[in-house]
Amino acid sequence: MSDATLDDNGKLVIELGFDLLDRQITDKDGLMSGKVDDVELTVPRQGDPPVVTALLAGPGVLAHRSHTAFGRWIESFRLRLNAIDPSPARISFGVVRRVGAAIEITVSRDELDVMSSERWAGRIVTRIPGS
Amino acid sequence: MRASDILGLVVRDADGQEVGQVHDIRLVRDAPIQGTFGLGYRVTGLVVGAAGIGVRLGFDRGAVRGPWILKRLFAWLHSDSRFVPWEQIDALADDELRLKAKMEALEPVRPLPR
Numbered sequence: 001m002s003d004a005t006l007d008d009n010g011k012l013v014i015e016l017g018f019d020l021l022d023r024q025i026t027d028k029d030g031l032m033s034g035k036v037d038d039v040e041l042t043v044p045r046q047g048d049p050p051v052v053t054a055l056l057a058g059p060g061v062l063a064h065r066s067h068t069a070f071g072r073w074i075e076s077f078r079l080r081l082n083a084i085d086p087s088p089a090r091i092s093f094g095v096v097r098r099v100g101a102a103i104e105i106t107v108s109r110d111e112l113d114v115m116s117s118e119r120w121a122g123r124i125v126t127r128i129p130g131s
Numbered sequence: 132m133r134a135s136d137i138l139g140l141v142v143r144d145a146d147g148q149e150v151g152q153v154h155d156i157r158l159v160r161d162a163p164i165q166g167t168f169g170l171g172y173r174v175t176g177l178v179v180g181a182a183g184i185g186v187r188l189g190f191d192r193g194a195v196r197g198p199w200i201l202k203r204l205f206a207w208l209h210s211d212s213r214f215v216p217w218e219q220i221d222a223l224a225d226d227e228l229r230l231k232a233k234m235e236a237l238e239p240v241r242p243l244p245r
Contacts, residue, residue: 005243013243015178016134039134041227045161049217050132051162053173081198094166105213106167 012097016052024102025057033109034058040090047124054098055103058089058113089113141227142179142215144234150213151180153228157214177220177228178240180212213237 007013014020016039025033036058041050091105091112098104125131134156142150155178163170215230215237222229230237 012160013175014158014160015171016172017138018155018160018173021134024205039133040133041137043132048139049174051174052158056133092166093168093171096166096168 019099020052020103022057023099025055025103026102027112028106029108029111031109033105033112034089038088038124052093054093055091056088088101137177137223137228140223142177142230144223144230144237145232146234148234150208150215150234151211151239152229154178154180159160174217174218176214177214179215179237180240205216212240214240 001083005013020036020039023036025036027033036055036057038056039052040054040056042053043050095105095107096103097106137156138153140153142153144150157178158172158174158176160170160172162173165171213234217234219230219237221227221231
């Protein structure tokens with residue numbers, strides 16, 4: 001990050017909501033691969049502070065984040081659609097190359113679960129006469 | 132655990148007094164190495180305050196340029212924000228977060244300069 005902020009010990013400091021959430025994800029070819037809808041935090045050992053382990057993306061994740069009745073309805077609607085995998089699209093933080101204005105990752109978007117909704121919609125659309 | 136499970140939670144101090152809501156989660160890059168990214172991000176604490184508007188716009192950050200009147204307004208709105216070190220969290224429930232410390236012991240948030 002060119003606009004890096006360092007703490008008193010010279011370590012890079014960011015804010016999760018401001019610097020990660022809702023950022024565009026771009027794959028190894030620079031193609032848009034969804035947005036960061038939530039972030040997975042894992043506690044490595046009991047009593048330790050959590051660490052960032054994955055980025056979560058997709059409509060179901062965003063619905064969970066909204067904490068509203070409409071969000072819960074969207075989440076349950078997705079669960080009823082057997083054609084869509086109900087588990088969140090998870091991008092391991094280990095494949096992140098750079099955190100900046102966009103989140104750059106080192107894999108192709110075709111390898112990501114985040115594109116499953118788009119692929120599912122594409123299959124439906126191609127069946128519509130004239131498409 | 133997801134970040135959204137923490138963001139927006141009501142925070143209460145050791146006496147049950149409301150401190151505010153969780154506006155953001157502060158991270159430092161010194162966690163164990165994660166794949167190609169290298170050193171990972173560890174949670175150091177929470178930004179907690181009464182006013183949430185403007186936090187995601189960055190107007191509370193020192194070096195963010197913008198209309199001076201908005202910067203003044205958001206600086207005033209966030210003047211009561213507190214930084215809660217992760218170690219001060221006592222219990223995390225579905226709708227609120229209880230601290231070990233009293234509100235008076237919490238330090239004001241030092242805005243990130245950018």
